[in-house]
Amino acid sequence: MRLSRMLGVFVVLALLTGCKTTSMPAAAATESASGTCVFTSKPCDSGSPAYNPTAQQVELDNIYTLLAYAVVYKNWQAQGTTNPRGYNIGSVLVDPQNNVVCWAVNSVDVTSNGTQHGEVRLMTNYQSNTKTFNLKGYAVYTSLEPCAMCSGMMTMQALYKTIFGQRDPDFGDAIQRLELNSKASGGYCPYPRGVISVESQTPTAAAIDQAYCQYYNSTSTPSLTQWLTTPEAQALYAAANNQLAQYQVQYSANQPFLTAAQQFLTGVPSVYTPIPYTTNCN
Numbered sequence: 001m002r003l004s005r006m007l008g009v010f011v012v013l014a015l016l017t018g019c020k021t022t023s024m025p026a027a028a029a030t031e032s033a034s035g036t037c038v039f040t041s042k043p044c045d046s047g048s049p050a051y052n053p054t055a056q057q058v059e060l061d062n063i064y065t066l067l068a069y070a071v072v073y074k075n076w077q078a079q080g081t082t083n084p085r086g087y088n089i090g091s092v093l094v095d096p097q098n099n100v101v102c103w104a105v106n107s108v109d110v111t112s113n114g115t116q117h118g119e120v121r122l123m124t125n126y127q128s129n130t131k132t133f134n135l136k137g138y139a140v141y142t143s144l145e146p147c148a149m150c151s152g153m154m155t156m157q158a159l160y161k162t163i164f165g166q167r168d169p170d171f172g173d174a175i176q177r178l179e180l181n182s183k184a185s186g187g188y189c190p191y192p193r194g195v196i197s198v199e200s201q202t203p204t205a206a207a208i209d210q211a212y213c214q215y216y217n218s219t220s221t222p223s224l225t226q227w228l229t230t231p232e233a234q235a236l237y238a239a240a241n242n243q244l245a246q247y248q249v250q251y252s253a254n255q256p257f258l259t260a261a262q263q264f265l266t267g268v269p270s271v272y273t274p275i276p277y278t279t280n281c282n
């Protein structure tokens, strides 16, 4: 028997015998009575930390939430739009020094690609353009609560926090579900790399939630993305856009960030832009 074949037989035997091979790290596994490898139980991660922002940080969070609404409003997709770009959902990325560095909007229709949510485009575009390996310390301000796909990407990229401007009673709470600790009842530990996920404290977020709730409760098969094309939703986004333009800071330290946010908005195009975005995301 040739040496290579002997090695192949040894590998197959080693795989069949499982944990009994000496190649398995002894500390990471134990054996059941039948000799089957059983992973040892490790303590659960604690999940994301509590978010207790200062009043100054709340104001900054509100400014960036208004910016996310304004980015969406800039390329608003009204009911009946021909050749639509996608849904009226968008987001901005803020770096660990509190500087806004990228924007993105949902583009599922124009790309014929259902993965092209705003947050996915935001993260992949920025990280590809800037060769940023992960998003530790970064924040995503998004107009709508992130779905499971976007939450998974945020989690795996070790994002610090996401602040959202509208609650989604159906596809929301994805990060909260990832971080649910059901270990004590035979379930699972929270998924590692917990991300802070909280709703914006802007009055606009509360107003949008109330308006959508009225529609949701009075409609047999409500669609959040359909509601986001209504004149009612558009008026709320127009108001948010005006609030950002006319914002008066309570904390003077936030003035440079407000000015930068307002200037950033002028660089966001009002038409569909394919990735890689060249404006403000380099």
Ligand SMILES: [Zn+2]
Residues within 6 Å of the ligand: 117, 118, 119, 146, 147, 148, 149, 150, 151
């Ligand atoms: Zn999503």
